[in-house]
Amino acid sequence: MSSSSAYSQELYIAQLAVQRASILTKRVFHEKAKGTVDKNDKSPVTIGDFGAQALIIAALRHNFPDDAIVAEEEAAQLRTDENLKNTIWDLVRSTKLDDAASEQALGGAIKDADEMLDLIDQGNSTGGNKGRIWAIDPIDGTKGFLRGGQYAVCLGLMVDGDVKVGVLGCPNLPVDDKAPLAADIGSNGTDDEGHGVLFSAVLGQGATSRPLAASSKEQGGRAISMRSIDSLADATFCESVEAGHSAHGDQANIAQKLGITKPSVRMDSQAKYGSIARGAGDIYLRLPVKATYQEKIWDHAAGDLIVREAGGQVTDIHGNRLDFGIGRTLANNKGVVAAPAASHAKVLAAVQEVLNARQ
Numbered sequence: 530m531s532s533s534s535a536y537s538q539e540l541y542i543a544q545l546a547v548q549r550a551s552i553l554t555k556r557v558f559h560e561k562a563k564g565t566v567d568k569n570d571k572s573p574v575t576i577g578d579f580g581a582q583a584l585i586i587a588a589l590r591h592n593f594p595d596d597a598i599v600a601e602e603e604a605a606q607l608r609t610d611e612n613l614k615n616t617i618w619d620l621v622r623s624t625k626l627d628d629a630a631s632e633q634a635l636g637g638a639i640k641d642a643d644e645m646l647d648l649i650d651q652g653n654s655t656g657g658n659k660g661r662i663w664a665i666d667p668i669d670g671t672k673g674f675l676r677g678g679q680y681a682v683c684l685g686l687m688v689d690g691d692v693k694v695g696v697l698g699c700p701n702l703p704v705d706d707k708a709p710l711a712a713d714i715g716s717n718g719t720d721d722e723g724h725g726v727l728f729s730a731v732l733g734q735g736a737t738s739r740p741l742a743a744s745s746k747e748q749g750g751r752a753i754s755m756r757s758i759d760s761l762a763d764a765t766f767c768e769s770v771e772a773g774h775s776a777h778g779d780q781a782n783i784a785q786k787l788g789i790t791k792p793s794v795r796m797d798s799q800a801k802y803g804s805i806a807r808g809a810g811d812i813y814l815r816l817p818v819k820a821t822y823q824e825k826i827w828d829h830a831a832g833d834l835i836v837r838e839a840g841g842q843v844t845d846i847h848g849n850r851l852d853f854g855i856g857r858t859l860a861n862n863k864g865v866v867a868a869p870a871a872s873h874a875k876v877l878a879a880v881q882e883v884l885n886a887r888q
């Protein structure tokens with residue numbers, strides 16, 4: 530990609546920032562007891578989540594000081610837990626990109642532990658449809674991360690409510706775009722040889738993948754695209770591992786209506802978006818379990834763009850595009866239906882049949 534393409538600098542920094550944060554998450558998995566602490570919502574939050582968020586925000590602040598940031602985590606808990614703060618600080622200050630120039634491009638090291646806490650808290654923007662806003666999920670699929678399954682480091686840039694740049698680091702997905710999705714991908718992934726992929730997209734410029742471990746100087750990547758499926762019966766569909774995050778029963782009924790016979794592939798995180806974008810799967814269904822749950826923008830911003838740039842369509846269960854411009858949540862949407870553009874209407878029709886029958 531030429532350096533004069535729109536958003537080339539944002540893409541470059543976002544890729545480096547996600548690569549660096551992924552190094553930290555892998556270190557946490559391999560080196561540290563994966564202690565979890567309860568957040569108000571009871572989801573597991575690890576030192577990896579906080580550390581990765583600090584590193585990504587530091588990179589954004591250095592390069593784009595005026596941009597707003599919406600990030601999942603906040604530092605409040607670290608301010609009252611000296612041990613936890615120090616554990617994270619040890620990791621953060623010692624996690625660097627191998628290439629000195631790339632590390633420099635991200636602004637280098639954070640000054641001290643207090644600056645780290647302040648950086649984490651700079652992800653507190655309320656979002657909206659004005660100006661430049663980054664969305665960060667430092668570890669998406671925390672539960673997958675903890676069990677050695679799929680997780681993703683997610684970063685998206687929205688401008689006036691539209692996602693323009695999306696980057697997903699997936700340390701436990703196969704590098705090979707053509708590797709078929711194994712049914713047990715949600716639980717046995719390890720970030721060993723042959724694993725770790727970085728998905729990227731810029732609006733209007735297509736989607737790419739490249740090894741997450743590629744030298745951080747390397748630009749570009751392989752173009753990826755969704756599979757064109759002649760018959761939906763041959764499709765592979767993905768869904769969350771967590772039964773509380775999407776309605777497995779409804780999704781099985783939808784698959785059956787479409788004539789799909791292969792069992793669903795269950796995996797955590799936006800690795801689902803990346804996987805269908807490169808044709809390793811075809812459809813991602815996320816039907817609401819709880820009617821009141823509002824999806825978070827950081828759980829979808831990068832994946833939505835990567836799938837659409839790879840030839841897919843992404844809507845909610847009512848057929849509306851995801852609206853990233855109204856705040857920290859997708860309050861205008863319910864659920865997610867992602868499929869190859871040419872098949873999306875059929876999939877959506879099956880979704881609506883099943884939902885109507887449920888009432």
Ligand SMILES: Nc1ncnc2c1ncn2[C@@H]1O[C@H](COP(=O)(O)O)[C@@H](OP(=O)(O)O)[C@H]1O
Nearest residue numbers: 572668669670671769770771773774797798822
């Ligand atoms: N009731 C619910 N319905 C849908 N998504 C939920 C949910 N409760 C939590 N989540 C979100 O689901 C994300 C994981 O998605 P998936 O199930 O596809 O792996 C979590 O991200 P984190 O792991 O970053 O907290 C969390 O934000």
Ligand SMILES: [Mg+2]
Nearest residue numbers: 572573601671
């Ligand atoms: Mg969470």
Ligand SMILES: [Mg+2]
Nearest residue numbers: 666669670828
């Ligand atoms: Mg998430």
Ligand SMILES: [Mg+2]
Nearest residue numbers: 601666668669
């Ligand atoms: Mg998260």
